[in-house]
Amino acid sequence: MPLGHALLVALSEQPSSGVDLAKRFDKSIGYFWNATHQQIYKLLGQMEAKGWLDCTEVAQSDRPTKKVYSVTAAGAAELHEWLSAPTPPDLYRSVLATKLRGATFGDRQAILGEAENALADYRARLAHFEFLAKRDYPEPEALTGLELDQYLVLRGGILMQTALVDWLTEYLDVYDTATDLPTSDRTSDRTEDPA
Amino acid sequence: MPLGHALLVALSEQPSSGVDLAKRFDKSIGYFWNATHQQIYKLLGQMEAKGWLDCTEVAQSDRPTKKVYSVTAAGAAELHEWLSAPTPPDLYRSVLATKLRGATFGDRQAILGEAENALADYRARLAHFEFLAKRDYPEPEALTGLELDQYLVLRGGILMQTALVDWLTEYLDVYDTATDLPTSDRTSDRTEDPA
DNA sequence: CGTATCATGTAAGGGGTTACATGATTCT
DNA sequence: AGAATCATGTAACCCCTTACATGATACG
8 A cells, every 4th residue: 555655654754634644745745646635534544453553532722623643663663664665666657648649639739738738737836846945955965864855855856847847848849830820829828937 | 548548549540459559558658658458458348338449350370369459430539539628637656755755764775775776777768768769760850740749758758767867866876975885785886887 | 593614534436456267379 | 288378358456536425613
């Protein structure tokens, strides 16, 4: 259960409730993973049943009671073992690449629009990651331990988003210069700033 | 069904049997997707039931009979519509990134070994992609239509693998210079050539 | 008191992985 | 005949997505 072990990592850093974990996956942990609260609740239940987690209910003055999970000694041992086990190669599946590949069999203009939307999305994510890097890790050389690991994974996110932006920029350059429409009916302008 | 439509793209390019498709996914189509023959057979059956595919048995002189599938008019229409429908954003999930992030809670040396294995893997894939680009598309500027699309998707694969290689190289540089072991017990040498 | 938000869940179905099964053909 | 390969498939299980459900607290 890859997500389960990702949750063990997150809970080792900071005991949290299900909602807290979902929020954290939207942010710092989510450069290379994501999860909905439905998945998270199910896995928290399974992992508690296995004895990997402790659960304590925490009453809040102005909000509903929440359940805060923390990693047990058994959970820490399990995580340690998983971290040392051989990693299956990560597979990157891209619906967008499938569409670009099959553009001959569809509507070329519609697919160019999809590529433009995706490029805007990747640009926004890249800008967000770079903002986080500057804000949270202004002096990377001084980092050690957990913070250094977090920074290096964020660097991976930045490099990946950069590659995706470069790819789609190259792609759109080819088709913009090749088609060279006399009356431009482009849906958006690629030269705009990222959001 | 994302894989189903990827199969429609593949079969639009070239009618094939299940085994042929599995082989093609291992090669050119598989820069951004993959599939086992078990998945493929199941989907071929479903898509034939929907009328998207025609199936004809082809007897072979020196091998067992195989079923060759081709796209019907209904299948072509379905593919055309899918290609124009809004694309959900592609999510990149990485077990390796999760492990690097959680290295504090495991065996640092084992995780460095995992990173080295992954780097060798990415280097090999990058070298393979670059070989294919040179062999199959020696003059990219002259390409049009289907071949141009195939080349541009291959470019995406190259840019992605390059980013992954850069990332892990940076990662290992940090920890190699930081740890600076007096008696080196490294499992492999990072300076070796890609396979 | 009705609405919005917080927090926790259940259920159905699609998609993917792994292990296993079956028949045909070629090679030794 | 026995082993290897080709080609097609079944079944079990895990993971993820989507839609729906429930109760508690705050706001107007």
